Amino acid sequence: MEKFTVTQRERIGELNGTTERMELEFETIEDRDRSFREMETSMVKESRAKIRTLLHEKHVTGTVETGRKLEQWLTGEGFTKVETPTIITKKMLAQMTIDEGHKLNDQVFWLDSKKCLRPMLAPNLYVVMRELKRMTNEPVKIFEIGSCFRKESQGAQHMNEFTMLNCVELAYVEDGQQLEELKRLAHAAMAQLGVPKEEYRLVVEESVVYGSTVDIEINGLEVASGSYGPHFLDSQWGVFDTWVGIGFGIERLTMALSGSKTIKRYGKSISFIDGQPLNI
Amino acid sequence: MEKFTVTQRERIGELNGTTERMELEFETIEDRDRSFREMETSMVKESRAKIRTLLHEKHVTGTVETGRKLEQWLTGEGFTKVETPTIITKKMLAQMTIDEGHKLNDQVFWLDSKKCLRPMLAPNLYVVMRELKRMTNEPVKIFEIGSCFRKESQGAQHMNEFTMLNCVELAYVEDGQQLEELKRLAHAAMAQLGVPKEEYRLVVEESVVYGSTVDIEINGLEVASGSYGPHFLDSQWGVFDTWVGIGFGIERLTMALSGSKTIKRYGKSISFIDGQPLNI
Structure with a gap:
């Protein structure tokens, strides 16, 4: 044969x-x-x-549509869209405890000895949510959608540049209610994207030291990860209220919704558009 | 006194x-x-x-709103939104004739000897529009909105990271009609943003060697720049059809619409939000 x-x-x-x-x-x-x-x-x-x-x-591509649907849902929930810089400082990374020895450290793209491309949205969002809370003395609900950068193995499920959407509620729920609120947000996001209940599951992992997380998996693929505070990082950022946040990997979500297995088709690219190759 | x-x-x-x-x-x-x-x-x-x-x-901030209004207008005009990588190669810069001696060269952020942050959207759009035209054998109308990066003096009107929206029509108008189409697009963009005719002007500069440009100025501030092909760069990119394109500086536009004079208030920031300082 x-x-x-x-x-x-x-x-x-x-x-x-x-x-x-x-x-x-x-x-x-x-x-x-x-x-x-x-x-x-x-x-x-x-x-x-x-x-x-x-x-x-x-x-519009499926990836853009995924982001827009989540933006619409969050705006309807009263979240405000913020936009923060792609370039962050070494100091901000260190405040996330990302320095020599941390597993993410080798994946950081450096521009010089003090500046790098953000590997996640959290450092900027910590600052913005803290300042908005301080200034208004009210609960704060914000989200950002934007590129993050990590030197990856470039496997089928990773990319150097990927789009994160992070939403966070600060001082919004009573202490003890965070996990419940996190689950509510996760289910609402899946409903907004039209994912049937039988196709996703929430994976709760509880850790006393690092805080508990709730991951969303679609057909076994992790597409979002939620966590909440008080968290061991909060004091580094001057944050002392409860918070609940979820980060969605927009390309991963779009890939999962498309039933595809290669994430590069759904990312920022000059070789693919909306899941299709351009060199045909 | x-x-x-x-x-x-x-x-x-x-x-x-x-x-x-x-x-x-x-x-x-x-x-x-x-x-x-x-x-x-x-x-x-x-x-x-x-x-x-x-x-x-x-x-949503004024900056986000400016981008969304232009996106809506372009989608209504039949443009498709594309998303391309922030990190581009030295080779692509060279194909834009940006190498030693070019005024932009010193402003490029390098990640290593071969990769840098895009200082403009044009290189990626050249590739995507060429491939879409080749594949479909039809006129192509696409746009992208995203961050570009230049080491600037960080003056009141410049930022290291800024948001460009570039739209381009390939093989869409007859040769000789490009300038007229460019003006039509510029006026339509201003109408969409609600800028009255008396507050902006189109500045046409004709150059035999480098191609002609149409800048849009609001109260004397350049907020967009259009150009068209056949252009002296086209052969580097394997593009041989007529094209018409405009690049909008989203923060500059928003600053002009707000009557403000400091662009940093309207950019991606952890110090300002929607024109207001966060440290108050």
């Missing part, structure tokens, strides 16, 4: 072909190559049709 | 006070200090009221 060549398999993968397709077997080389040509032609046609639909009708 | 001290003037500036206020003169030091305290109290109150309105009612 004849299997696809490495080049043929790569091309099938590029065109969104399934693993099952790649593993097909054929009686003869001629059969295999004819089948490959037919498969390629029909997959190219399908990708082009999807891109035409994007350009003629949709005008 | 007594004038405000340096510290008092700085504080007045921080609180959005006008130059006229800073230049006030008083009979005695006591008069001056009493006037300063009254002024400070009322300006702090005003800023806090504006921030409360943002958090309770508006939920």
Whole structure:
């Protein structure tokens, strides 16, 4: 029996072909190559049709749509959208306890000895929520959506640049109510995105030292992670109220909603658009 | 006559006070200090009221709103929103002729010898529009809104990180019609933002070598710059059709619409929100 060549398999993968397709077997080389040509032609046609639909009708990609749906939901919940800098200081990283020895430290992109690209939104949001609370003396509900950067293995589920949406409520719930509120927000987010209850689950992990977390998993893939305070980092940031926050990985969410397995198709890219390859 | 001290003037500036206020003169030091305290109290109150309105009612800053209005207009015009990487290669910069000797070269943030933060959106958009045109064999209308990075003098009208919105139409108008189309887009953008005709002007500069440009100025401040092709850079990118594009500086536009003079108030920040200082 004849299997696809490495080049043929790569091309099938590029065109969104399934693993099952790649593993097909054929009686003869001629059969295999004819089948490959037919498969390629029909997959190219399908990708082009999807891109035409994007350009003629949709005008926004699935990734943009995921972010917008969450923004609409949060605005409806009374959250305010903030926008903070991509470039942060070494000092801010250290206040997140990210320094030599921390597992994230090697993944940080440095611009010089004191400035780097943010690997997460939390440091900036700590400052903004603290200042807004101090100034207004009222509970604060804010969110940000923006790029974060980590040197990754560039595997199928990681990217150097990815889009995070973090929402946080400060001084909004009584101490003891945080976990319940976190679950409410997680379920509301999934409802907003139209994910049926049977397709996701909340994974609660309780840690006395590092605080408890609630992850959202869609078909086994972690797409969001929530936590709450009082948290061991809070004193570094001058935060002393309860808080509840969730961070969503926008590309991961979009990939999970699309039933795809390669995140790069849904990220900021000049090789893919809306899940389809551009080099076809 | 007594004038405000340096510290008092700085504080007045921080609180959005006008130059006229800073230049006030008083009979005695006591008069001056009493006037300063009254002024400070009322300006702090005003800023806090504006921030409360943002958090309770508006939920989006003026800067976010400017971007959204332009996005809505462009989507209505049939443009598709794309999202491309913040990190680009040295090779792509060189294809924009940005290398040693180019005035922009010293302003580039480098991550290593081959990768940098994009100082503009154009290189990525050249690739994406070319590939979409090749694949669909149809005119292409796309836009991107996202951060660009330049090491600036950090003056009142510049920032290290700023938000650009670039829209481009490829193979959409006949050769000879580009300037007219560019003006149509510029006027439509201003109409969408509610800028009256008497408050902006289009500045056309024609250059045989570098291509002609159309800048949009609001009260003398350049807020957008348009250009078109065939352009001397096109062959580097394998682009051979007519194109028309405009790049909007979102913070500059928002500053101009607000009648303010300090761009940092409207940018991605942990010190300002929606034009107001956070440290009050």
